[in-house]
Amino acid sequence: MPLRLILICLSLALLSACSTRQVQDSLAGATAQQLMTHSIDDLARSLPDADFAPHAGKRIHLASHFVEYTGLQNYADQRLAVELARRFDIKVVEDPLLADLQLQVFYTALGTDHSRKGFVLPIGYIPGVDDTTQIDLISLDQFHGVAEMYYFLGPSGSEQRGDVLQARTRTDAIGLPIITIPISSIDRSGEGGD
Numbered sequence: 001m002p003l004r005l006i007l008i009c010l011s012l013a014l015l016s017a018c019s020t021r022q023v024q025d026s027l028a029g030a031t032a033q034q035l036m037t038h039s040i041d042d043l044a045r046s047l048p049d050a051d052f053a054p055h056a057g058k059r060i061h062l063a064s065h066f067v068e069y070t071g072l073q074n075y076a077d078q079r080l081a082v083e084l085a086r087r088f089d090i091k092v093v094e095d096p097l098l099a100d101l102q103l104q105v106f107y108t109a110l111g112t113d114h115s116r117k118g119f120v121l122p123i124g125y126i127p128g129v130d131d132t133t134q135i136d137l138i139s140l141d142q143f144h145g146v147a148e149m150y151y152f153l154g155p156s157g158s159e160q161r162g163d164v165l166q167a168r169t170r171t172d173a174i175g176l177p178i179i180t181i182p183i184s185s186i187d188r189s190g191e192g193g194d
Contacts, residue, residue, distance in 0.1 A: 032112045034186050035145025035169045040076045040110070042167035043147040044083040051153060051162050056089040061099035066107040076110060076147065102156045108164070109148040116141050118175065136175035145169040 062081060066073045084090040084103075093099050118139025124131040148166040152159035172184045 031143065031171065031186070032145070035112050035143065035171065036072060036110070036147070037075070037145075038169040038186060038188060039145035039147040039167045040072070040079050042169065043076070043149065043165055044079045046165045046167060047080070047083055047087070048162070052084065052088045052090065055101060055153075058100040059091045059093045059098060060084065060101045060103050061094075061096040062092050062103045062105065063096075064105040064107060066110060070110065072110040073107060076107065076149075077105070080105065096156070099156075101154060102152070102159055104152040104159060105149055106151065107147075107149045109146045109166075112143065112145050114141075114143050116175075135177055136180075137177060139175040141173045141175050141180070143171050 062077060062084075064073055064077050064080075081092040084092055090101075096102065116139055119137040120134040120139060121137055122134045123129055124133045126133075146166070146168050148164065150164045151162045153162060154160050169186055170184060171182070171186045174181045174183055
């Protein structure tokens with residue numbers, strides 16, 4: 001009988017193991033905003049010297065594309081423009097006719113996502129408790145900001161495609177029945193400029 005009880009408990013524990021991923025559609029919280037803006041900053045910093053340094057002193061027209069226009073797209077464009085000017089001495093101009101080069105940026109990701117993996121005890125079956133309520137037995141809770149893009153760079157009509165660039169900023173925590181323990185932080189207050 002004790003062996004049967006152990007097997008039932010193990011089966012229930014395995015059945016309650018979960019792995020979920022949820023895309024966040026709002027930057028209402030400061031953590032989401034930090035994750036996203038730090039990812040965009042890291043993306044801009046990852047522009048390869050080999051592609052951009054040879055164009056120092058030139059004027060570039062930056063046009064960006066994303067599946068849906070958002071304020072994040074504009075923010076990322078502005079951050080790229082600052083990086084181009086500061087690091088490569090490339091001036092971004094509004095009028096494509098005044099530009100020496102064209103930079104077509106295609107953002108493939110600008111957002112946050114959340115995933116949870118682990119073992120939970122579902123308690124939504126108890127009357128008066130929300131159906132989705134659960135207690136973490138042990139779980140890994142990941143909240144990420146993701147910025148990803150590829151680009152075409154060069155004189156109009158003969159642009160060359162660059163590599164896909166990705167930046168991911170994360171904050172993780174271990175969830176236990178009574179406490180959540182942070183295991184990473186997005187605090188970048190000690191970072192300085194180049």
